[in-house]
Amino acid sequence: MNLHSHRKDEHVMIAEKLYRKKSSNGLEGVRLIPANLPEISLDEVSLSTTLAGKKIEAPFFINAITGGSETTDRLNEKLAMAAAATGLAMAVGSQSIALKDPAFARGFERLRSINQDGIMLANLGAGHPLKNAEQAVRMISADALELHLNAAQELVMPEGDSSFYWLDNLVELKKCLNVPVLIKEVGSGMTPQTLKILAENNFSYVDLAGSGGTNFAAIENERRKGKETLSFMQELGLTTAETLLGARKHERELHGLALTASGGIRNAEDIVKCLVLGAENVGISGMFLHVLIKDGTDGLIERIEELKLGVRTLMALLGCRTVSELKKTQVILSGELKNTVEQL
Numbered sequence: 001m002n003l004h005s006h007r008k009d010e011h012v013m014i015a016e017k018l019y020r021k022k023s024s025n026g027l028e029g030v031r032l033i034p035a036n037l038p039e040i041s042l043d044e045v046s047l048s049t050t051l052a053g054k055k056i057e058a059p060f061f062i063n064a065i066t067g068g069s070e071t072t073d074r075l076n077e078k079l080a081m082a083a084a085a086t087g088l089a090m091a092v093g094s095q096s097i098a099l100k101d102p103a104f105a106r107g108f109e110r111l112r113s114i115n116q117d118g119i120m121l122a123n124l125g126a127g128h129p130l131k132n133a134e135q136a137v138r139m140i141s142a143d144a145l146e147l148h149l150n151a152a153q154e155l156v157m158p159e160g161d162s163s164f165y166w167l168d169n170l171v172e173l174k175k176c177l178n179v180p181v182l183i184k185e186v187g188s189g190m191t192p193q194t195l196k197i198l199a200e201n202n203f204s205y206v207d208l209a210g211s212g213g214t215n216f217a218a219i220e221n222e223r224r225k226g227k228e229t230l231s232f233m234q235e236l237g238l239t240t241a242e243t244l245l246g247a248r249k250h251e252r253e254l255h256g257l258a259l260t261a262s263g264g265i266r267n268a269e270d271i272v273k274c275l276v277l278g279a280e281n282v283g284i285s286g287m288f289l290h291v292l293i294k295d296g297t298d299g300l301i302e303r304i305e306e307l308k309l310g311v312r313t314l315m316a317l318l319g320c321r322t323v324s325e326l327k328k329t330q331v332i333l334s335g336e337l338k339n340t341v342e343q344l
């Protein structure tokens, strides 16, 4: 089997194996406060919001996971079916494999025919040249392109990169592409410093991708057979709560950068907390992958509908009709989280 394809299978297998070893996304340190006089009825709540400037009907989406091997193409097809059935937006996993070997492009292309009218995001690493980015977008007629920053993963990956000059390339891609560009981490969490640099360079969309969920340093450590394990690399990064609070603290310098929150999101409460802390929308990968593997496409569709109801219910309890109203509600932070944020 092609080495790159094999890696795709391994990522899914190891992510699922590590799924139960939950670390903290920090959101347990954020308490929501119910309204005693909500003055609202459940059916008045609107779940709609935006993702990379496009209107979406639910404030969460299927974030980048996979594609590029027989097994992972099948998983992607099921994710696309679930996205089409529920109206959720969906990002595909990195398409670099399909650029190196066009035989793997078909698996990605098929997703657009399954999810014809949905919002779909293409995905590539931050170092790809313009022609690759254009090809990835064309491959799935993408509505936007996610470009991932994954230095920690590459450094632990046995066959990974060791040089990370990305910023100029990202600026060039953003300037030349005719779809919106969203810059994402993959689980290390965007720092306020990075967000300021992105804002200064006129980026509009960022996925904070905090720690507390899928941990790529841990996944790559599992793949370092016969090599020393770099376990300390798994402990680094800002949690999902910390990245959101860091962004909120420095909001004035971020010039309206629209935030996606992700990293360890498992339930409706996590989603609503992220929206209250300032996210426009919330990305979910590991949990959706886990449900898909365990309960199949129908199980995933059921879970997505449960999440929508859960978010709607919580929004009603907070007295909020819209996602933007959520940002005005108060939260109580744990002492530990408050202390950490003071240092950001």
Ligand SMILES: Cc1cc2nc3c(=O)[nH]c(=O)nc-3n(C[C@H](O)[C@H](O)[C@H](O)COP(=O)(O)O)c2cc1C
Pocket: 011, 012, 015, 063, 064, 065, 066, 092, 093, 094, 123, 146, 147, 148, 184, 185, 186, 187, 209, 212, 213, 214, 262, 263, 264, 265, 283, 284, 285, 286, 287, 289
């Ligand atoms: C098996 C697997 C493969 C992934 N592959 C990609 C990828 O190719 N590109 C990317 O940007 N993110 C990738 N991610 C990262 C997710 O998009 C997300 O940033 C990260 O998993 C944190 O979210 P989670 O805790 O909900 O899983 C992958 C995640 C998983 C579980």
